[in-house]
Amino acid sequence: MKVKIHTLFEYLLETTDAAPEAIVGFSLSQSPTLGSFMDDLDPDLPLDWNNRDFRGLPELRDHILHHAGLDGVCDRKDVLITAGAAEANYLAVMQLLQPGDEIVIETPGWPQADVLARAIGAKVVKVHRREKNGWQLPLDALEDAVNAKTRMIFLTNPNNPTGDLMDGETLQRVVDIAAAHGAWLLVDEVYAGLEWDGPRAPSVAGLYERGITTGSVSKALGLQGLRTGWLICRDPQMVMDAVILRENSSEIMNIMGEVIAEIALRPDRYDKAMAEARAAGRRNLARMDAWVAAQPMLEWVAPRAGLIGLGRLPENMDSGAFARFLLADPYRTFLLPGTAYDQPGHIRLGVGGGAGVNLDEGLDRLAKGLRAWPG
Numbered sequence: 001m002k003v004k005i006h007t008l009f010e011y012l013l014e015t016t017d018a019a020p021e022a023i024v025g026f027s028l029s030q031s032p033t034l035g036s037f038m039d040d041l042d043p044d045l046p047l048d049w050n051n052r053d054f055r056g057l058p059e060l061r062d063h064i065l066h067h068a069g070l071d072g073v074c075d076r077k078d079v080l081i082t083a084g085a086a087e088a089n090y091l092a093v094m095q096l097l098q099p100g101d102e103i104v105i106e107t108p109g110w111p112q113a114d115v116l117a118r119a120i121g122a123k124v125v126k127v128h129r130r131e132k133n134g135w136q137l138p139l140d141a142l143e144d145a146v147n148a149k150t151r152m153i154f155l156t157n158p159n160n161p162t163g164d165l166m167d168g169e170t171l172q173r174v175v176d177i178a179a180a181h182g183a184w185l186l187v188d189e190v191y192a193g194l195e196w197d198g199p200r201a202p203s204v205a206g207l208y209e210r211g212i213t214t215g216s217v218s219k220a221l222g223l224q225g226l227r228t229g230w231l232i233c234r235d236p237q238m239v240m241d242a243v244i245l246r247e248n249s250s251e252i253m254n255i256m257g258e259v260i261a262e263i264a265l266r267p268d269r270y271d272k273a274m275a276e277a278r279a280a281g282r283r284n285l286a287r288m289d290a291w292v293a294a295q296p297m298l299e300w301v302a303p304r305a306g307l308i309g310l311g312r313l314p315e316n317m318d319s320g321a322f323a324r325f326l327l328a329d330p331y332r333t334f335l336l337p338g339t340a341y342d343q344p345g346h347i348r349l350g351v352g353g354g355a356g357v358n359l360d361e362g363l364d365r366l367a368k369g370l371r372a373w374p375g
Ligand SMILES: Cc1ncc(COP(=O)(O)O)c(C=O)c1O
Pocket: 027, 083, 084, 085, 086, 087, 110, 156, 160, 188, 190, 215, 216, 217, 218, 224, 228, 229
């Protein structure tokens, strides 16, 4: 088994040294500083592992269940702390999928399951979200794609990169489709908490015994560098299998990540941070929406959740070439081309990152770059 590079990571590697002066399309809220946690940190904390539980700090796991609306539905033992949602997804896919199994994924979507499934030698079946349908997941196509060989369905909710959101009713229909064939249903909800036109969707771990919820403190709270996320599942063997693989990869959790995440998820602090993140997200998305409306060369379906969405370029304009053109002088502006998501005619637009990304300047330069595009 060899894991091959995906176009999304290829582009990030290619452009790491570019030193852009502005970024358009950042997916996480402004990151807090270490200083903002100092008052709650214990200087005598030993920098060994937590010495309490291989699943992670118990009080951190309680906060996670609480914010996911799973109090009384799931138990502490159903939660495993991981190195971000990325590791949670990794553990689940690697332990559940065998060569020859089928996995159903969405496109556009987060590419991790596709990459891992191919390395395993599983068959990847794609369900297409279409822009003309507001990027919604087509449930009839999902139903057609799932069969007795389907071992897992892997979805994001809210969706990366379109910002579409499945509500509780839709999720229940997805659960019914999975349950009809006994398939595992992993829903990555790393962008949860940033919903703009309705409530947070229910977590699938509470809806289905074979439902796996993954998430992290990376996006809405901007704490990506802590590398702290989670996996929630009511199937004890599934969680145990994840613990076993983790023992053989990162072994234990990052103690600073766990401790700071626990502080960040304490209800008072969390409510305040989320209120700020939501206010900034709403304000900036309104600006972005008005900006897109004023661009003759761009259209988009504004995200229903999260901080990113896809902007459609004029026909035959290649997003990979345009992203490189925009990153070079004189624009020096970074954005992710839709080629990273099998959407070569789109670019990823977004409003995260706070003051550091220089969004207004980025949008200005993007507008100029579009006008000057020679292609
Ligand atoms: C849908 C999705 N899942 C997982 C991740 C990885 O997140 P984390 O930092 O929690 O590992 C990302 C990051 O961009 C993402 O967009």
